[in-house]
Every structure is written in C-alpha cells, then in structure tokens.
Amino acid sequence: MRYSILQLARQALQRHRGWQPAWRDAAxxxxxxxxxxxxxxxxxxxxxxxxxVHGISNVAVVERGWIGGGNAGRNTTIIRSNYGLAGNxxxxxxxxxxxxxxxxELNYNAMVSQRGVLNLYHSDAQRDAYARRGxxxxxxxxxxxxxxxxxxxxxxxxxxxxxxxFPIEGALLQARGGTARxxxxxxxxxxxxxxxxxxxxxxxxVTGFVRDGSxxxxxxxxxxxxxxxxxxxxxxxxxxxxVAALAGLRLPIESHVLQAFVSEGLKPLIPGVITFGAGHxxxxxxxxxxxxxxxxxxxxxxxxxxxxLPVVEDVxxxxxxxxxxxxxxxxxxxxxxxxxxxxDGSPIIDRTxxxxxxxxxxxxxxxxxxxxxxGWCFAHLLATDTAHDTARAYRLDRFRSGHVxxxxxxxxxxxxx
Amino acid sequence: xxxxxxFCGSRDSREFVYRGDAAPARPAGDDADAxxxxxxxxxxxAGEFEELWYHAQGCRNWLRVRRDTCSHAISGASLARTGxxx
Numbered sequence: 001m002r003y004s005i006l007q008l009a010r011q012a013l014q015r016h017r018g019w020q021p022a023w024r025d026a027a028x029x030x031x032x033x034x035x036x037x038x039x040x041x042x043x044x045x046x047x048x049x050x051x052x053v054h055g056i057s058n059v060a061v062v063e064r065g066w067i068g069g070g071n072a073g074r075n076t077t078i079i080r081s082n083y084g085l086a087g088n089x090x091x092x093x094x095x096x097x098x099x100x101x102x103x104x105e106l107n108y109n110a111m112v113s114q115r116g117v118l119n120l121y122h123s124d125a126q127r128d129a130y131a132r133r134g135x136x137x138x139x140x141x142x143x144x145x146x147x148x149x150x151x152x153x154x155x156x157x158x159x160x161x162x163x164x165x166f167p168i169e170g171a172l173l174q175a176r177g178g179t180a181r182x183x184x185x186x187x188x189x190x191x192x193x194x195x196x197x198x199x200x201x202x203x204x205x206v207t208g209f210v211r212d213g214s215x216x217x218x219x220x221x222x223x224x225x226x227x228x229x230x231x232x233x234x235x236x237x238x239x240x241x242x243v244a245a246l247a248g249l250r251l252p253i254e255s256h257v258l259q260a261f262v263s264e265g266l267k268p269l270i271p272g273v274i275t276f277g278a279g280h281x282x283x284x285x286x287x288x289x290x291x292x293x294x295x296x297x298x299x300x301x302x303x304x305x306x307x308x309l310p311v312v313e314d315v316x317x318x319x320x321x322x323x324x325x326x327x328x329x330x331x332x333x334x335x336x337x338x339x340x341x342x343x344d345g346s347p348i349i350d351r352t353x354x355x356x357x358x359x360x361x362x363x364x365x366x367x368x369x370x371x372x373x374x375g376w377c378f379a380h381l382l383a384t385d386t387a388h389d390t391a392r393a394y395r396l397d398r399f400r401s402g403h404v405x406x407x408x409x410x411x412x413x414x415x416x417x
Numbered sequence: 418x419x420x421x422x423x424f425c426g427s428r429d430s431r432e433f434v435y436r437g438d439a440a441p442a443r444p445a446g447d448d449a450d451a452x453x454x455x456x457x458x459x460x461x462x463a464g465e466f467e468e469l470w471y472h473a474q475g476c477r478n479w480l481r482v483r484r485d486t487c488s489h490a491i492s493g494a495s496l497a498r499t500g501x502x503x
Contacts, residue, residue: 164472170475195457241459241460241461241462242461242463250459250460251458251459251461252457252458252459253459253461254459254461255463299435300435300484301466301486301488303463303486303487304486304488304489306488308418308430308489312428343457399453399456399457400453412456413437414437415435415437
C-alpha cells in the first residue's frame with residue numbers, strides 16, 4: 001500500500017479501517033541467500049538496500065527481540081556529517097545525502113528535519129580546531145560555516161554567551177544537519193524491505209553459527225531452529241562481542257553504556273541541534289516538545305541498559321552551563337543503550353576472518369546518523385564482496401596494520417572516544 | 418556505584434578513574450601480534466568482569482575490582498599491586 005494524501009483521504013472515508021500492517025512479521029524458512037543478524041536500523045537498512053539496489057531479496061533479518069527495540073529506539077536522533085578525517089567524512093556525507101532522499105525513496109515519513117547543527121566554541125584554540133574541521137568538511141564538498149558570537153546570538157539568543165568560565169565565542173554550523181524520527185526510520189526501512197520480499201523474523205535470537213567442514217559459516221542456529229544462509233552479516237552493535245564470540249572471534253570492541261534524557265514537553269524553544277564545546281552536552285527539541293539531550297558515556301564496561309547518577313549530573317551541568325533556563329524544565333525520562341566502543345572510535349564494515357561471516361559493528365555512540373550509509377555500504381559488501389568507496393577505511397584489520405581512524409585522537413582507550 | 422577500596426573503605430565511584438579490563442598483560446618482547454592483542458583485542462564479557470580502577474581522589478592505589486557488567490553489582494576489590502583485599 002502506497003502512502004499518499006489520496007490514500008489518506010480514501011482511508012478516512014472508510015473510517016481508517018482499511019490500513020494494512022506496514023510489514024510482514026515472517027516465520028523463518030529453511031534458508032536464505034543472506035541472513036542479517038540484528039533488526040535495528042542498520043540491519044533493516046542493509047536488507048532494504050540488498051533488495052532494492054542489488055536485487056537480492058531472498059534475505060532474512062533475524063532479531064532477538066522486536067525491531068527497533070535496541071539502540072535504534074534509544075538514540076538522540078541527530079543526523080550530521082561534520083567529521084574531520086578523510087576516512088570518515090565521505091561516508092557520513094553519503095549518509096546525509098541518503099537522509100535527504102530517504103522519505104521519498106521509502107515512501108515513509110521519517111520526519112527528517114534539517115534544522116542545523118551548531119557546535120559551540122568557547123576559546124580561540126577551539127575556534128581554530130573548528131575552523132580546521134569546517135575546512136576539512138568543505139574540502140569534501142560538505143556545507144560548513146564558522147560563525148562568530150553575533151551570528152550565533154541571532155540563532156539562539158537564549159544561550160549564556162557571557163558565562164564567566166565558558167563564554168560562547170561562536171560556533172561551527174552545519175545547516176544541513178538536524179534530526180530524524182528514529183522509530184520511523186526503522187519502520188520505514190522494515191516496510192520497504194518487507195515489500196521487496198525480505199523476511200523480518202522477530203523473537204529469534206541467534207545462539208550459534210552453522211559451520212561447514214572448512215569452518216565457513218553456512219547458517220545460524222537460533223531459538224527458532226537452524227536457518228541456512230549463503231552469507232551471514234552481523235549488525236548487532238552493542239552486542240557484537242557476544243555474537244562474534246559464537247564464531248570464535250575476538251574484536252577490538254568494548255561495550256559501554258550511554259545515557260540519554262528527555263524533558264517534559266515545552267513550547268518551541270531550541271531551533272536546531274546545539275552542542276556544548278567545553279564539556280559534553282548536546283540538545284535538540286523533538287516535534288512533541290521534549291528537549292532530547294545527552295552527553296558522555298558512563299565510561300566503564302557495561303551491558304546494562306541503564307547508567308549511573310554521576311553522568312546524569314555531569315550532563316545536566318553541561319546543559320546548565322550553556323542554557324541556564326533549562327534548569328526550570330523537569331526531566332521526564334532517562335534511559336541507557338549499550339554501545340560498541342571500538343579502540344579508535346570509528347566503525348567496522350568488513351569481512352571477517354571467518355568465510356561467510358560479515359561484520360557491521362563498532363558504531364560507538366554515533367550509529368544513528370550513519371544508518372542509511374551503513375546499510376548501503378554493508379549491502380554493497382555482502383552483495384559484491386568488495387568495500388563500498390565511502391567505507392573503504394572501515395576495515396577490521398586496521399588496528400593490526402596501524403591505519404586507525406581516531407577522530408578524537410584519544411588512543412586505544414574506548415571510554416575516551 | 419560504590420567501590421569497596423581496600424585502603425579507604427566504600428567510596429563513590431566518582432573518586433575513581435577507570436582503566437578497563439584487568440586481563441591483558443603487556444607482552445615482554447616486541448612481538449607485533451602479542452602487542453596487537455594486548456592493545457586492541459578484548460573479551461568484553463557480559464557478566465563477571467575483572468577490571469582496573471585508579472583511586473585518583475583517594476589513596477591513589479590501583480585496584481582490581483570484580484564487577485558484573487550486566488547489573489553493575491560489585492562483588493570485591495583488591496589492591497592491583499599486592500592482591501591485598503580489605
């Protein structure tokens with residue numbers, strides 16, 4: 001069923017009783033050409049592009065719980081492509097381009113809203129660093145604008161510009177950045193994939209891999225029985241170490257918890273995404289009115305989808321430092337998601353040493369914005385056995401060879417990325 | 418989280434700096450594979466985990482803490498250097 005204004009009118013006349021489920025809740029068949037483990041945004045996008053771009057629709061997405069129930073529904077919904085390193089920027093810009101055409105392509109309202117991302121700077125040194133990052137972006141053909149305090153004041157007059165400790169001197173603006181509705185992204189990809197013949201199998205946890213005599217992966221063992229597969233792709237960020245361990249792999253990944261927060265609903269207040277440069281705090285306002293914000297990961301290994309209070313306090317202090325007015329808003333909810341933190345802070349889209357097993361992992365806490373390109377590039381890898389041009393740097397062996405992509409320059413210490 | 422420092426007693430985790438997995442041991446020689454393994458590869462278990470914390474705002478000892486990564490429950494801590502518990 002195609003969604004359109006005509007369809008809406010037609011359904012309204014039928015008192016909205018004619019709507020069909022957006023996608024099929026499939027039962028596992030004996031085998032598929034490709035199985036994607038993980039029904040989050042990245043897995044669903046991969047399946048969608050496999051069918052759409054590469055014509056491979058004999059594909060299943062197996063999900064332990066329900067689709068979008070993990071990090072896909074726990075992020076702060078920010079989309080941007082303001083990276084500095086050559087290994088990253090073309091990939092994230094490809095993702096941004098896919099975001100820009102996503103709703104038309106999927107025929108689904110993902111509420112992509114390019115309301116701008118402002119990264120505030122508070123010192124001359126930080127201005128220089130942002131100028132450099134902005135220049136790197138522009139060299140890759142991406143929009144970036146260095147604003148002085150006056151220009152930021154016009155966009156966000158409520159900020160604490162004259163803060164004694166962290167005065168706001170300006171910002172790096174990516175006007176094409178913004179937010180998208182995270183759940184809708186998942187449902188849109190699920191709907192598009194399902195319509196092209198992809199089986200979405202929920203409540204189906206992978207418990208092991210089927211291997212042939214040579215050790216190659218030829219399927220997955222699940223709680224709903226064994227399923228054969230020509231190739232298996234993992235898109236289980238947060239749980240990657242555990243699932244990969246079932247195939248005997250040890251990875252350069254630690255799992256950490258990242259918390260996120262939302263305030264009570266408020267009138268329109270924050271024009272776009274604003275990030276604090278002196279601490280770690282980022283905020284946007286959802287269409288429902290809640291301020292959606294977050295900060296650092298808790299900093300210790302964790303598989304618990306909840307964090308501790310020191311980080312709650314730290315995030316709120318960051319918010320108070322740039323916009324003291326939010327001290328009057330009540331926090332409605334906080335939650336945690338489990339992040340795949342890699343040793344250099346960048347993701348992995350690559351084959352593994354195990355034949356037949358492919359890896360999409362290590363998204364740290366930046367996976368949401370990458371969803372379309374991650375799916376696009378992982379589908380490309382699965383279909384062609386070659387890396388997509390924009391994802392060539394995301395090799396698994398880069399840690400061994402020294403070609404790490406350390407955007408933050410923090411070294412092999414995952415809790416610092 | 419509160420961490421039972423063997424020297425200072427039960428203290429808020431805010432006083433500590435986290436290092437991570439206590440298992441990797443720096444290889445003695447210059448074997449590149451061993452160094453790669455030490456520097457980058459992690460077991461990253463879900464459940465019981467031995468990890469290193471530094472009591473930066475306390476006794477400045479390195480501690481070996483046993484913690485469950487699924488529940489954050491801490492079941493013990495000892496001095497990393499001597500192995501002395503409480």
